[in-house]
Amino acid sequence: MVASSWSDIDDGLLNPEWYAAGEPHDAFTLLRQEDPVHWAQPSDYGRPFWAVTTYEHVVGVLNDPGNFSNYRDTKPPRVAARLTASELYQRGTDVFLTHLDPPLHTLHRQPVEGHFQAASISTMRADVEAVVDELLGTAALHDRFDLMQGPAADMPMYVLMRFLGVPRDDWEWLRSQVSRIFTPDDPEYAVEGRSAEEIVSDARHAIADYSAQLARTKRSHPADDFGSLLARTVVDGTRLDDHETGAWLSLLLAAGIATTRNTAVAALWLLHQNPAQRAALAAQPALIDQAVEEVLRWITPVRSRLRVARFDTTIGDRRISAGDWVVPFLSSANRDETVFADPHAFDIQRERKSHVSLGEGIHKCLGMHLVRLELGVFLTKFLAQFPHFSIPNADQPQWIVDHVLNGFSTMQVELRPR
Numbered sequence: 001m002v003a004s005s006w007s008d009i010d011d012g013l014l015n016p017e018w019y020a021a022g023e024p025h026d027a028f029t030l031l032r033q034e035d036p037v038h039w040a041q042p043s044d045y046g047r048p049f050w051a052v053t054t055y056e057h058v059v060g061v062l063n064d065p066g067n068f069s070n071y072r073d074t075k076p077p078r079v080a081a082r083l084t085a086s087e088l089y090q091r092g093t094d095v096f097l098t099h100l101d102p103p104l105h106t107l108h109r110q111p112v113e114g115h116f117q118a119a120s121i122s123t124m125r126a127d128v129e130a131v132v133d134e135l136l137g138t139a140a141l142h143d144r145f146d147l148m149q150g151p152a153a154d155m156p157m158y159v160l161m162r163f164l165g166v167p168r169d170d171w172e173w174l175r176s177q178v179s180r181i182f183t184p185d186d187p188e189y190a191v192e193g194r195s196a197e198e199i200v201s202d203a204r205h206a207i208a209d210y211s212a213q214l215a216r217t218k219r220s221h222p223a224d225d226f227g228s229l230l231a232r233t234v235v236d237g238t239r240l241d242d243h244e245t246g247a248w249l250s251l252l253l254a255a256g257i258a259t260t261r262n263t264a265v266a267a268l269w270l271l272h273q274n275p276a277q278r279a280a281l282a283a284q285p286a287l288i289d290q291a292v293e294e295v296l297r298w299i300t301p302v303r304s305r306l307r308v309a310r311f312d313t314t315i316g317d318r319r320i321s322a323g324d325w326v327v328p329f330l331s332s333a334n335r336d337e338t339v340f341a342d343p344h345a346f347d348i349q350r351e352r353k354s355h356v357s358l359g360e361g362i363h364k365c366l367g368m369h370l371v372r373l374e375l376g377v378f379l380t381k382f383l384a385q386f387p388h389f390s391i392p393n394a395d396q397p398q399w400i401v402d403h404v405l406n407g408f409s410t411m412q413v414e415l416r417p418r
């Protein structure tokens with residue numbers, strides 16, 4: 001096993017470096033079998049927390065907002081510090097849907113939910129196809145490129161822009177602001193006298209200002225897009241203000257871009273690494289929906305979530321105290337051998353059981369139908385256009401060094417046979 005002791009596991013669970021060689025599944029297997037609701041006491045994290053690793057308990061926690069709160073944040077922080085209320089407000093994350101508990105969560109999710117439902121998202125198919133066609137057309141001009149920078153990276157951004165109704169002329173500008181938030185150290189974004197932290201903060205403010213302006217435009221020129229819906233959304237008798245519409249824009253940019261890109265790239269890597277699965281999909285393109293679900297399960301793009309116990313309660317036979325941090329590991333639940341046969345195999349024809357990659361319960365991913373549409377269209381078109389693609393260094397993948405997001409930092413692809 002990768003980890004040599006329980007203390008190594010405790011130190012690793014929320015440590016980005018632990019994931020640098022890929023998911024430590026042998027440690028998660030041990031946790032599921034020996035201590036599925038484990039009181040982890042890392043030496044350098046700042047506080048202990050419950051590591052929840054079986055499918056049953058992960059789903060149980062996610063489905064129990066009465067006992068387990070999303071308040072303040074749902075991403076386990078790198079070190080155990082909480083942002084203050086004013087810091088949360090300055091970032092706009094205080095009103096992120098994903099950080100609200102019922103009844104506020106219900107009040108804010110219910111008015112927009114219809115726009116994300118399958119029937120509504122299916123009307124975007126032609127838009128998604130147009131975005132993917134354009135991006136693959138540009139990609140085809142090259143023989144080799146980094147998938148993490150190519151069409152898989154641009155697709156989620158451009159689709160989201162269309163979904164929101166952002167004018168085409170603003171896409172590149174908005175994209176560069178988002179990139180500043182993700183990679184503030186990139187020399188392209190350097191500003192003399194501004195630290196990386198200030199560059200992130202500047203980009204956040206620029207996005208918030210842009211969002212307020214977009215809402216004003218959508219109020220005077222409404223269209224059938226999510227930006228227009230937000231501009232007229234009323235919660236508890238009051239129209240969303242600039243702070244709230246700005247938070248929505250930031251949330252969608254944060255939730256929907258890197259996750260979708262990482263999954264699309266992982267799909268191509270998994271198909272390259274599993275020739276029999278690739279051949280099955282080529283022979284039977286109708287397997288695409290199953291393939292997308294299996295990629296989501298296998299890669300688990302969001303490894304874990306954070307909840308805080310609101311009351312004294314139990315998970316299985318463990319007593320949880322009010323205020324305890326609880327971390328359900330989605331990546332472990334998705335490899336639970338009591339639910340998924342041969343769980344580490346990538347098998348697009350496996351018996352269909354629900355994975356937890358898009359969450360569970362009241363906070364289940366609002367973008368789930370959009371993600372499925374995007375991944376299905378992207379993979380179908382990529383495989384049709386570049387049936388002989390290959391990944392030269394597939395055996396030495398460069399995993400992202402992050403304790404929550406799963407995926408690769410770089411992945412070269414060759415589009416044509418040599």
Ligand code: HEM
Nearest residue numbers: 074097098255256259260263301357358359363365366367
């Ligand atoms: C592969 C891509 C994606 C993955 C793996 C993913 C995963 C997740 C997960 C695990 C949650 C639950 C969070 C929790 O319970 O704490 C979530 C929530 C959410 N996702 Fe996604 N997501 C993806 C793409 C998207 C996209 C494309 C959008 C929007 C266009 C989106 C919007 C949201 C929103 C708004 C929530 C919060 C829902 C709520 O709190 O009620 N996601 N997502």
